[in-house]
Amino acid sequence: MKLFECQACGQPLYFENSRCENCGRRLGCVPSIQEISALEPREEGGWRALALSGKSFRFCANSQYEACNWLVPAEEASPYCRACRHNRTVPDLSSPRNLDRWRRLEAAKRRLFYTLLKLDLPLATRAEDPQGLAFDFLADPAENSSDGPSILTGHDNGLITINIAEADDAERERRRHSMGEPYRTLLGHLRHEVGHYFWNVLVRDDPSLEGFRRIFGDERQDYGEALKAHYARGSRENWQDEFVSSYAASHPWEDFAETWAHYLHIVDTLETAHAFGLAVRPRIARGQEIAADIDFDPHREADLNRLITAWLPLTFAVNSLNRSMGQPDLYPFVLAPAVIAKLGFIHERIHSWSGRRPGGEAGRHIPKAVIGGPNSRAGAPQSA
Structure with a gap:
């Protein structure tokens, strides 16, 4: 993500x-411009944005809940913004705990929608498409009564269901340990689940489907049985040679969603590094091999190799910084050549959709392996 500043006084902003x-x-x-703007009230009502004059x-409407x-835009009929109009259901907001968790989600x-908008990806709502992107943010019935099963986070033809318990830090950490995951965050969950939606949009009915099957595998294998086998046997032996995570090895759909999430991790983090003017210059004998100037916009960069060759030095540096603080690695993953080929497929699909490059077979030029999520498990309505 880029840096922001107040257009009135220059104060750096989050x-x-x-x-x-x-x-x-x-x-x-x-x-529309992915910008945080200082505002001035208009006499006739509404606000003037200093970052975009004349509108x-x-x-x-969700600002009332902070x-x-x-x-x-004042001329639009929807009471909700570009992100909130995709909400189908929110939890009971009369509960302070539900409200706090929903705000975190x-x-x-x-942040997810910032990246999707920067990448010019299609974002249809349910009002525009019966299989458009929608979110159900749900609380476990067990938290309010003794009846009902736990809500499972997952995706179903554009509908993403999120158990709001994931917004509780202690609960999310418990699940991370119990499932043996090195990384589990709210943003990671959302990036993974939206990957399923974009498989439907960018791959399912596209000529690139055969290329997908060559790189990720045949998605026509029984999904339920594949997940059942994954949980029964545990991690596949040597999964690191072909997959970004153990869970990605369970089924081609999950492989795509996991890899999609990592692609969004990469472009968003590289944009932040670019915004800070970061350059990596290790002061060791072989430091030039892992040096990088992050002087490009990763959302617009058509050459995947440029993203990957910047990602290695950056993740080596930030992982080293985390270790200096006694923290686990920020990016505890290894991107093997097979994984980079999958990232290449996703990169091609995104850039072909946006028109920044012609369509073509992805994964033909595979950079070197580099060092460095989220998982799908098999209230009140709100919509635009």
């Missing part, structure tokens, strides 16, 4: 800020 801590102005995100905006800082979801 993506989640709703008020400038220096000059006190209201702030809002203008989704009038209002806040997303759950969204995105803006809606919405913060992660806005």
